[in-house]
Amino acid sequence: MIYTITLNPSVDYVMELESFQEGELNRAKQTNYFPGGKGINVSRVLKRLGANTAALGFVAGFTGNFIQQKLMEEQVNTLLLEVSGESRINVKLKAGDETEINGTGPIVDESAISSLLNQLDSLTTDDFVVLAGSIPSTINPRIYEILIQKCQTKGAKVVLDTGGTVLKELLFYKPFFIKPNHLELAELFGVAIQSIDEVVYYAKKLHDQGIENVVVSMAGDGAVLYTGEGVYLAKAPKGEVKNSVGAGDSLVAGFLAEYVKSGGASEALKFGIASGSATAFSHDLCRSDEVLTTLNEVTIEKWTGKEE
Numbered sequence: 037m038i039y040t041i042t043l044n045p046s047v048d049y050v051m052e053l054e055s056f057q058e059g060e061l062n063r064a065k066q067t068n069y070f071p072g073g074k075g076i077n078v079s080r081v082l083k084r085l086g087a088n089t090a091a092l093g094f095v096a097g098f099t100g101n102f103i104q105q106k107l108m109e110e111q112v113n114t115l116l117l118e119v120s121g122e123s124r125i126n127v128k129l130k131a132g133d134e135t136e137i138n139g140t141g142p143i144v145d146e147s148a149i150s151s152l153l154n155q156l157d158s159l160t161t162d163d164f165v166v167l168a169g170s171i172p173s174t175i176n177p178r179i180y181e182i183l184i185q186k187c188q189t190k191g192a193k194v195v196l197d198t199g200g201t202v203l204k205e206l207l208f209y210k211p212f213f214i215k216p217n218h219l220e221l222a223e224l225f226g227v228a229i230q231s232i233d234e235v236v237y238y239a240k241k242l243h244d245q246g247i248e249n250v251v252v253s254m255a256g257d258g259a260v261l262y263t264g265e266g267v268y269l270a271k272a273p274k275g276e277v278k279n280s281v282g283a284g285d286s287l288v289a290g291f292l293a294e295y296v297k298s299g300g301a302s303e304a305l306k307f308g309i310a311s312g313s314a315t316a317f318s319h320d321l322c323r324s325d326e327v328l329t330t331l332n333e334v335t336i337e338k339w340t341g342k343e344e
């Protein structure tokens with residue numbers, strides 16, 4: 037089973053506008069609401085790809101009800117815990133550029149945290165746990181550390197998709213799979229990254245620390261995988277980007293869906309890229325038919341130090 041934990045799920049409110057003028061009245065030409073938050077997105081895509089998944093985390097109020105209802109409609113297993121307040125609304129403005137305003141989120145108390153930890157009692161060595169997204173300010177900032185320790189005590193594999201200082205501190209636990217984007221990778225090492233060679237150089241540093249699968253995503257440029265199997269560059273297909281929100285989460289889901297089937301990291305990367313790009317090319321997250329079509333257009337090569 038692939039469990040996902042989203043500490044701060046959201047309603048993603050996507051507004052499309054012809055143009056956006058700051059300080060003026062703007063009118064949207066199209067609006068959409070989606071259940072969001074990184075782990076929720078991973079579970080939604082995993083379900084669409086036919087993988088066994090359950091979404092854990094905290095939801096609250098009318099927005100929390102919306103999230104639960106949408107996941108139920110999509111038959112995504114949920115073990116979401118209800119807390120008081122309201123789940124956040126994350127506004128995604130699409131007017132040429134994409135501008136995001138992510139909300140705050142409800143108060144999560146100690147008893148809710150204990151309930152979440154209790155839910156992890158049944159983990160086994162066959163399980164994966166995806167920890168993804170930001171930590172709400174009301175939760176102990178060391179929560180990911182506590183959750184990772186619990187997962188690893190049970191022998192479950194930890195997948196981490198977060199950035200900033202949180203990621204830096206958690207490398208010590210050697211998660212099984214991490215997926216920083218190239219900007220997060222640069223921030224991690226306090227450098228500017230300008231070439232694939234540099235991406236590979238810093239991904240190797242992470243792999244050398246004991247992280248089995250390091251995937252560095254590079255939006256329209258695809259991703260690099262540094263793993264025991266080798267180093268791979270996957271190029272993303274070209275297409276019309278409709279909504280790149282959740283593209284990174286889709287990459288994580290596609291990678292895991294394929295990895296649990298075949299155990300091959302390079303095949304998993306290819307599937308991950310197809311999923312990420314299929315999401316970028318659609319309004320909502322990718323569907324499995326879109327992923328299969330996109331898969332034919334993903335090219336993957338072993339990295340030898342220069343593009344062939």
Ligand SMILES: Nc1ncnc2c1ncn2[C@@H]1O[C@H](COP(=O)(O)OP(=O)(O)O)[C@@H](O)[C@H]1O
Nearest residue numbers: 217253254255256258272283284309312313316
């Ligand atoms: N403009 C794009 N064109 C094609 N594929 C894209 C585009 N943006 C994102 N993707 C796909 O989604 C994956 C993750 O995107 P990225 O933006 O790097 O992640 P994150 O959302 O975590 O920052 C990429 O590796 C690629 O497969």
Ligand SMILES: O=P(O)(O)OC[C@H]1O[C@](O)(COP(=O)(O)O)[C@@H](O)[C@@H]1O
Nearest residue numbers: 072073074126169170282283284285
């Ligand atoms: O937890 P955070 O960092 O605030 O991010 C939450 C947001 O990230 C998303 O999960 C999208 O993430 P990606 O575009 O990185 O895949 C949205 O659904 C959600 O609004």
